[in-house]
Amino acid sequence: MALLLVITQWDPKPWLERLKRLAPGRDIRLWPDVGDPSDITVAAVWKHPPGVLAGLPNLKAILSLGAGVDHVFADPGLPDLPIGRVVDRDLTNRMSEWVVLHCLIHLRRQRLYDALQRDRDWRDIRPAPAARETRVGIMGMGVLGQDAAKKLAMIGFEVAGYSRTRHDLDGISTFGEAERDAFLARTDCLIALTPLTPRTRGMLNRDLFSRLAQNGVLGPPVLMNAGRGGLQNEADIVAALDDGTLGHATLDVFETEPLPASSPLWTHPKVTITPHNSAISDEDSVGRFVLGEVDRLEKGLTFTAPVERDRRY
Numbered sequence: 001m002a003l004l005l006v007i008t009q010w011d012p013k014p015w016l017e018r019l020k021r022l023a024p025g026r027d028i029r030l031w032p033d034v035g036d037p038s039d040i041t042v043a044a045v046w047k048h049p050p051g052v053l054a055g056l057p058n059l060k061a062i063l064s065l066g067a068g069v070d071h072v073f074a075d076p077g078l079p080d081l082p083i084g085r086v087v088d089r090d091l092t093n094r095m096s097e098w099v100v101l102h103c104l105i106h107l108r109r110q111r112l113y114d115a116l117q118r119d120r121d122w123r124d125i126r127p128a129p130a131a132r133e134t135r136v137g138i139m140g141m142g143v144l145g146q147d148a149a150k151k152l153a154m155i156g157f158e159v160a161g162y163s164r165t166r167h168d169l170d171g172i173s174t175f176g177e178a179e180r181d182a183f184l185a186r187t188d189c190l191i192a193l194t195p196l197t198p199r200t201r202g203m204l205n206r207d208l209f210s211r212l213a214q215n216g217v218l219g220p221p222v223l224m225n226a227g228r229g230g231l232q233n234e235a236d237i238v239a240a241l242d243d244g245t246l247g248h249a250t251l252d253v254f255e256t257e258p259l260p261a262s263s264p265l266w267t268h269p270k271v272t273i274t275p276h277n278s279a280i281s282d283e284d285s286v287g288r289f290v291l292g293e294v295d296r297l298e299k300g301l302t303f304t305a306p307v308e309r310d311r312r313y
């Protein structure tokens with residue numbers, strides 16, 4: 001029983017070395033050095049080339065090396081096998097750090113103070129909104145959304161969560177898919193943490209932005225996206241920033257990555273960019289998780305975080 005790593009767009013060698021160091025006795029191979037394809041029972045993948053998995057006759061399961069699985073479903077020849085994904089405490093903590101950091105930057109007007117500092121301008125901008133007056137809305141109340149929601153609520157933000165199905169969570173107002181517009185109408189700062197699926201692709205568009213609260217303490221609403229670039233329409237974001245429908249966009253993910261140098265987002269005064277690193281993860285921690293998942297499969301158990309093929313997440 002061999003584990004095959006199929007990785008593109010990341011440097012694959014450190015993954016092989018790490019997993020071999022963590023599990024010296026295990027048969028681990030790195031695509032394209034597959035050896036006998038009939039040995040491979042589990043594939044751990046990141047943006048695998050389409051068709052590669054269909055050529056493995058004894059493959060039993062597919063594990064995404066990230067929390068998202070949109071890259072797995074990009075393969076039109078994907079075998080009909082159980083799919084799992086990474087759920088890792090360290091990754092979740094880091095995503096919440098990014099969310100909390102950027103909410104506080106907006107609440108405390110830090111970008112404005114950075115500009116004033118450059119001009120040696122000692123000015124205290126009032127009114128200074130309180131966290132309790134600031135309505136944060138998280139789209140996607142899964143592993144990442146719930147953790148960020150709890151941490152924001154602890155700081156005192158007025159937090160709501162929106163998901164396909166409604167979840168009951170202490171101290172957080174929650175909305176299901178049918179209540180989307182009510183969720184948007186009470187939201188000053190929208191944080192997208194949904195997976196990229198056929199239903200969520202392009203959902204962060206002009207129509208959605210126009211439904212956000214326009215009467216919040218931050219001024220025009222703030223958009224943050226750390227889910228996937230495919231959720232957003234970047235031309236609509238720029239237009240909404242320019243006409244005041246949005247006050248600011250803080251983006252970790254983009255339609256095309258790396259973000260092309262020609263993108264107007266780079267120099268837009270109302271845009272903050274991070275290079276898809278909101279939840280960089282501790283590699284050993286993820287490596288241990290991957291090996292733990294393979295152990296589970298060998299014991300006849302299912303993945304810790306199984307993906308539902310119909311939902312695409």
Ligand SMILES: NC(=O)c1ccc[n+]([C@@H]2O[C@H](COP(=O)([O-])OP(=O)(O)OC[C@H]3O[C@@H](n4cnc5c(N)ncnc54)[C@H](OP(=O)(O)O)[C@@H]3O)[C@@H](O)[C@H]2O)c1
Nearest residue numbers: 067068140141142143144163164165194195199226227279
């Ligand atoms: N930027 C980064 O570095 C980074 C790192 C890690 C992950 N991510 C992204 O973050 C995403 C979320 O991760 P996770 O672990 O929190 O996923 P998760 O546990 O699967 O949660 C997904 C959430 O999105 C909701 N959702 C799905 N489709 C929806 C729809 N059409 N309308 C409304 N809500 C919908 C789900 O609703 P239900 O609760 O009703 O199922 C669930 O609450 C990943 O898919 C990945 O794309 C980004």
